[in-house]
Amino acid sequence: MSKQDTIAAEGAVYYLFGATGDLARRKLFPALFSLYKEGKLAEDFAVVGLARRPRTNEQFRVDLQESIDEFCRYKADDAEQWARFASHFVYMSLDINNVDGFRELGRLTQELDAKFDIPGNRLFYLALAPELFGPVSFNLRDGGMLESRGWNRLVIEKPFGYDLESARKLNAQLSQVFKEEEIYRIDHYLGKEMVQNIQVLRFSNAFFEPLWNNKHIANVQITLSETVGVEERGGYYDKSGALRDMVQNHMMQMLAMIAMEPPSRLHPEDLRDEKVKALRSLRPFASSEEVGANVIRGQYSDGETNGKPLSGYRQEDSVNPQSATETYFAARVYLDNFRWAGVPFYIRTGKRLPVKTTEIVIEFKNVPDNILFAHRHDLAPNLLVIRVNPMEGIYIKINAKKPGVDNVVQPVSMEFCQSCMIGINTPEAYERLIYDAARGESTYFTRWDEVAQAWSFVDRIAEAWREDDSSLQFYPAGSWGPARTEALLAENGFHWWPVNGQAEDNVIWISGGPK
């Protein structure tokens, strides 16, 4: 059941596995503090940091403080507030392969329940490699950690497996211990304000919903571009690549939100039912030739950005110097259903591209070309652009008459820039997702059947690539990817619309324009 009306999450013990890692420092600690500041965490909670490394509670609280100073949008009002918040955090060194440690964790938990008046609820957050999800779950069960009178929830990070087969095995392990409704699989894109806004924009505007189909939409373009390279994650990324790191999850989820039918109720299962239906409609690639014709696989080579030289992917730390891993992915995909038949969806994502941005462009079909002002056959199509990240908002591009006697049509963009008004990503994706998990609201977590469906789609691409290494194309770091990416759209008479700050010259902006 969704408990959307609850303001403060129910009291619980939060177990952060991987508490000394990067995710905890950058995202999870700041999210917990923000929730606390906003009263979404009352005083009846405790956080147990867990990792192998020995650490005292005091050292752990120093880590906490440093993380919040650096990454949190809130600061403590005073020392007293900080001390109160920090007192909820304790650390325990744990060997996750040793069940005795879990029994000890049980004893610590009883103390915390009593100290903070916690009603036996447990939230296990696994910021760990996926191969550890199974062993940790078994030891939680065998160590007696799941026998309290409250609820148990398991929150896990991506990647959920490496392909469909490994994901199935992983799921089979988890489901020996947890029920599906107790498992919260994070895709942090679903926690983003504008991704959640897609269903509101679509289903509460008479402007859009009647046109949201193949009669009126020419194509959809989803771009998730990053300027960063693989940084210190070469070891993980080299085995994963853009297909598994971004496409199987974030890209598929955004596509599903754009393509799904309206859910009949505002209930987590209904939204997820619609998303999985949309994913099931994706036309699978039938052969390696089809993959070759519709999918582009790129890797960055040496390049530069703003005059600063950038080295190629193969020179990055922990990356195989002969690696064929893709750091860029673009594809043309189709959904074979009534609403979308014939409409290409172009999706692209990559590292070391010129800008950091996530945008979804809906390009509408043009009006007939024979009306008065369109006599020059140069009408620009209408666009709806959803800006997900880092800027948040939407704009629409329409045609209007240029003032004067010449009957000239002028494209005009009207913008609603949400982030200009209330600040970027407020609240942060992780904040919302932790809060949702803590109150049993699972709408924006991925269900097993969605994950499996997304794997079965991307597995075919991975398989085709395994058969044919020559499909890898190189692009200079700091560029927009392999040249063929343009051809993918040109073949259908389209082109990529400029994203983030690369507005076309001839467009008048009603409010500011892209930043």
Ligand code: BG6
């Ligand atoms: C993560 C990927 O899931 O998403 C990273 O593992 C990527 O490789 C990140 O950099 C991008 O997220 P965001 O929110 O910065 O767009």
